[in-house]
Amino acid sequence: MRMSAHQGTPPGQVLAWASPVFSALPxxxxxxxxxxxxxxxxxxxxxxxxxxxxxxxxxxxxxxxxxxxxxxxxxxxxxxxxxxxxxxxxxxxxxxxxxxxxxTSLQGKLEIQPRLPGTGIVDHCHPDLISGTELIEVKMSRTLFRLPDIQQLLVYCALAWLGTDRQIERVTLANPMLGVAWSFEIRALIRDISGHSPARFFDQFDEMSRGDSRP
Structure with missing residues (x-):
């Protein structure tokens, strides 16, 4: 499983849903x-x-x-x-x-920190939120999202794909401090960063987690 760094950060969809709010706390x-x-x-x-x-x-x-x-x-x-x-x-x-x-604007039943089973050397995880077919990770910082945040979403999606019957179609990063959400359609995101289908991408993730690095 490889991510093509030369392609840069995928665009996704950015929604500013509230004005930023900050504090003077350390x-x-x-x-x-x-x-x-x-x-x-x-x-x-x-x-x-x-x-x-x-x-x-x-x-x-x-x-x-x-x-x-x-x-x-x-x-x-x-x-x-x-x-x-x-x-x-x-x-x-x-x-x-x-x-x-x-x-309140999300579609589907809201699950808070549901458990996703691990695979290989990757332990079980608890994404922040799942609403229907959308997986959401919440960040509360003064800075915008980073590439490792997207990688974290992909790990969660891999575990959902490999260990559950969930159908994750969209992943989102949300920051209530900045009032911003950054959302991706999962098939387009995986195709953009790897050139593979979700099935092939997640299968490669499973192989790597189990120590099978064959191409």
Whole structure:
């Protein structure tokens, strides 16, 4: 499985659905805020209520879970207890509300972090969202999307293709901070970067994950 770098970044479809929103909080806290925002969003989406209607206890629980996860991901061993101030939480709630508002426009049942089985050396994964035939990854940063973000989407699509009966037809990167979504029709994306059909592309992914690198 090869990606043709000389072809550059595929164009896709870009939709600006809200004005950007920023805060003066330290950039070092971005991962904590993003993880908390997604947890708060998930709580509201599953309860089918507005973010403002979530109880304070539920918000604090989402923040605590996010803090525990970021502590593991950072791997520094430094405690993050109390790191999320009221200003941090308020901005996380703002991002959660924007993401919740955007997802109301999606087609199909919304699944939050569904499990996709792994293959070979690739472990199971949890994409942020799947709505019908659209797989969505959420990014909450001041910068636009990067090529590794597209590669991440393709890994998720490969696992969905190989290990489930899901029909993923579109992949999307969404950023509630910038109010932007970048969407791709999966067949066109794979053809653009590899020249192959999805079936051949994902079969090659499976072969590589299992250590079979034959052309």
């Amino acid at each position: 950039s070092r806290d971005s991962d904590l805020i993003a993880e908390s925002a997604f947890g708060i969003f998930a709580c509201a989406a599953e309860a089918q209520i507005a973010v403002e209607l979530i109880s304070q206890d539920q918000v604090l629980l989402a923040v605590q879970r996010a803090t525990d996860r970021i502590l593991l991901l950072r791997g520094t061993g430094r405690s993050l207890e109390g790191w999320m101030t009221p200003d941090h939480i308020q901005f996380a709630k703002c991002l959660a509300s924007r993401l919740l508002a955007w997802t």
